[in-house]
Amino acid sequence: MPTGWYLLERAPGGKGRHIRLGLYCSVACLVRAGEMLEAGAAEHAARMDLPTEEDRRRERARVVDIAQTLLSGGLTIRQAAESLNVETFTLKAWLKEAGIQISPAAAAPVTACSSGSSGSPGGVGSGERHPVSVLNELTQQGRIEAVTWTVESAGPSHAPTFTATAATRLLATNTPVRGQGSGASKAAARAAAAAALLAHLDAG
Structure with missing residues (x-):
C-alpha cells in the first residue's frame, strides 16, 4: 500500500x-x-470572464448598501428587491446577515396611497410607492420641472456599477434639487437617485 x-x-x-x-x-x-x-x-x-467569489461578495455588499438607500427613501422591501433584480427573501437574508433591521413599514405589502397624504411636497410620507413614479406624479401636478437623468457606468463588464443623477427644480420656490444614487443596474441606480431626490424635497 x-x-x-x-x-x-x-x-x-x-x-x-x-x-x-x-x-x-x-x-x-x-x-x-x-x-x-x-x-x-x-x-x-x-x-x-465570470465573477469570482470576491466579486460576488462585493456585489452583495453593494446591493445591501443600495437597498438601505432605497428603504430609507420610502420603498418597501419588495419594491427594493424588484429594483435590484433580487428575490425578496434573498434581500431579506442579506440584510439580516449585515445586521440591518427592516422596519415594519418597509416589510409591509404595497398598498395604494393618494398623492398629498402628508405634508411633504410629494405626499410620500407613507413610503409605499416607487420613487420614480412619485417624481412623475409631482411633474404632472406642476410641482416640479421634468426630471433630467444622467446615468454613468464603471467597473468590470461582468459586475458594473451604475451611478444615476436626477435633477429638477421645485417650482414653488424656483429651487434646483439634485439626487444621486448607485446600483447594480440602471433601474436600481435611477430608483436610488429618485429616492435621494425625494429625500431632498421632503427635507425642503
Whole structure:
C-alpha cells in the first residue's frame, strides 16, 4: 500500500468481502486542498470572464448598501428587491446577515396611497410607492420641472456599477434639487437617485 493509504476489509454475515480503500489526510492537507480548489475556481472564472467569489461578495455588499438607500427613501422591501433584480427573501437574508433591521413599514405589502397624504411636497410620507413614479406624479401636478437623468457606468463588464443623477427644480420656490444614487443596474441606480431626490424635497 502507498504511504498514507489504508485498506479496510470486512466480511459481514459470512457474505462476500467488502473492501474500502481510503487515504489519511491531516487538517493541513484539507486546508491545502481547499486552497487549491479556490485557486482553480478563480482561474476558471478569469478564463471564462465570470465573477469570482470576491466579486460576488462585493456585489452583495453593494446591493445591501443600495437597498438601505432605497428603504430609507420610502420603498418597501419588495419594491427594493424588484429594483435590484433580487428575490425578496434573498434581500431579506442579506440584510439580516449585515445586521440591518427592516422596519415594519418597509416589510409591509404595497398598498395604494393618494398623492398629498402628508405634508411633504410629494405626499410620500407613507413610503409605499416607487420613487420614480412619485417624481412623475409631482411633474404632472406642476410641482416640479421634468426630471433630467444622467446615468454613468464603471467597473468590470461582468459586475458594473451604475451611478444615476436626477435633477429638477421645485417650482414653488424656483429651487434646483439634485439626487444621486448607485446600483447594480440602471433601474436600481435611477430608483436610488429618485429616492435621494425625494429625500431632498421632503427635507425642503
